[in-house]
């Protein structure tokens with residue numbers, strides 16, 4: 001069974017509503033070399049979160065989030081694979097081996113209703129097999145309609161509620 005080891009990236013990259021901790025800011029309870037300073041009483045969101053690397057026994061060590069600087073997350077339905085980056089390192093998703101893996105997953109699932117997103121701060125990109133579409137300041141859980149035109153050009157319509 002996998003363990004987080006020295007990785008604590010989700011404690012910085014993810015928002016924790018119960019603590020009013022925004023995404024991209026190191027949690028005040030994170031202690032270097034120790035981990036969570038309130039481990040026994042940490043919020044339920046922290047207790048239940050597992051990144052995709054931790055959940056997937058087949059995903060190699062080189063994808064551990066402290067190596068890639070990307071926390072792989074997914075929505076509850078498994079329809080969105082989300083590469084969450086530290087806003088201080090917003091292009092981390094574009095580095096290999098992560099980028100090749102995201103492109104490969106996008107190609108394998110294209111047209112099935114599953115999509116791949118990259119997020120850094122408020123900025124979101126759709127990762128499509130042949131291009132990446134900058135969606136601007138859009139929530140990663142926004143309603144998105146992905147359309148591929150006859151020429152292969154991909155456009156994304158964003159539901160009003162998801163615009164920032």
Ligand code: SF4
Pocket residue numbers: 003004007008009010011049050051052053054064065066071
């Ligand atoms: S990002 Fe994943 S591996 Fe790193 S601490 Fe969080 S759950 Fe563990």
Ligand code: SF4
Pocket residue numbers: 010011012016027028029030031035036037038039042043046
């Ligand atoms: S409370 Fe603990 S587990 Fe939760 S984000 Fe802060 S340091 Fe991480």
